[in-house]
Amino acid sequence: MGMDVNELVAKIAKGGRVQELSSGSDRAVGSNRTFRLWTDNSTRILKAYGSASRERRERHALQVLKDAEGLPKVLDRGADGELHWAVFQDAGSWSLNSLPENLSLAKRAGTVLRAVHESDASDMTNLARGIDQEWVTVDFISTFKRLERYRGRLEISAELLDEARGVRPPFASPPRVAHTNPSPDNFLVNDSGDVTLINWEWATLAPIEWDLSRALWLLSLESGHAAASSFAEGYGAAMDPAQLDRWTVYHAGMMLVYESENRIKGRLDDLSYLIDELRRAVTGSKTPV
Numbered sequence: 001m002g003m004d005v006n007e008l009v010a011k012i013a014k015g016g017r018v019q020e021l022s023s024g025s026d027r028a029v030g031s032n033r034t035f036r037l038w039t040d041n042s043t044r045i046l047k048a049y050g051s052a053s054r055e056r057r058e059r060h061a062l063q064v065l066k067d068a069e070g071l072p073k074v075l076d077r078g079a080d081g082e083l084h085w086a087v088f089q090d091a092g093s094w095s096l097n098s099l100p101e102n103l104s105l106a107k108r109a110g111t112v113l114r115a116v117h118e119s120d121a122s123d124m125t126n127l128a129r130g131i132d133q134e135w136v137t138v139d140f141i142s143t144f145k146r147l148e149r150y151r152g153r154l155e156i157s158a159e160l161l162d163e164a165r166g167v168r169p170p171f172a173s174p175p176r177v178a179h180t181n182p183s184p185d186n187f188l189v190n191d192s193g194d195v196t197l198i199n200w201e202w203a204t205l206a207p208i209e210w211d212l213s214r215a216l217w218l219l220s221l222e223s224g225h226a227a228a229s230s231f232a233e234g235y236g237a238a239m240d241p242a243q244l245d246r247w248t249v250y251h252a253g254m255m256l257v258y259e260s261e262n263r264i265k266g267r268l269d270d271l272s273y274l275i276d277e278l279r280r281a282v283t284g285s286k287t288p289v
Helices: 005-013 052-064 103-117 133-154 158-165 208-223 225-235 241-262 269-284
Strands: 018-020 033-039 042-048 074-080 083-089 176-178 187-189 195-197 204-206
Touching: 005 033, 005 042, 005 083, 052 074, 052 083, 103 176, 103 187, 103 195, 103 208, 103 225, 133 158, 133 241, 158 269, 176 208, 204 208, 208 225, 208 241, 208 269, 241 269
Parallel strands: none
Antiparallel strands: 018 033, 033 042, 042 083, 074 083, 176 204, 187 195
């Protein structure tokens, strides 16, 4: 039998100080766990993957994008039985959502995401076509069919769900290299102001609007409109407001389904902000593009 996560941490830390960065909800079976390790007056990040497939996908993405700026630097990798792990250079103790007033960092993060989208896509995936317009349209419809199962538990009105189903699926440009979850807390910032985009396990080929809309929406929600505008400036492009709202309807629906399907226990009333955002975006999506 291989070692468990705690034994792995003790082995790699070699008696140094350890801080777990994973939240309690991240410690479910199959989830990753991350730790900051202090050794020789420096820090490193240890990531213990919830599955071999997670480690494999992230390793592949970082190898493909090895020349891109703003990506995490791998110092070591290994496996012990079914436990796969990697040690990264510490990318910083802050993130965009903890530094909402620093608009220059939001702009820099936009530049990082733009470079990802401009990377060579040929080696990213073996998918025949990636996530394209047809895929988005089909999955958009499927998402709100699945959400119907949890409508009562989430306290979503039948009227709101019907309106969301009636939204036109968002426009999707041809697939490019995409992170798929460039949320503010995935952009880390160090003492020098360097910005690093972490957590690449779900990278694939997808329309750039998937990443850009998710980043702009969540940054606006968590850090304000000025931060989102600075991000768009750094990226070099903005989104039509109605299209952004259509993507927001989609993202909010996916997040509600994910949380409903993956929370084994516990209430869902802390997701009321997502329902509010779904309602707001459904209204905004009706504006002609």
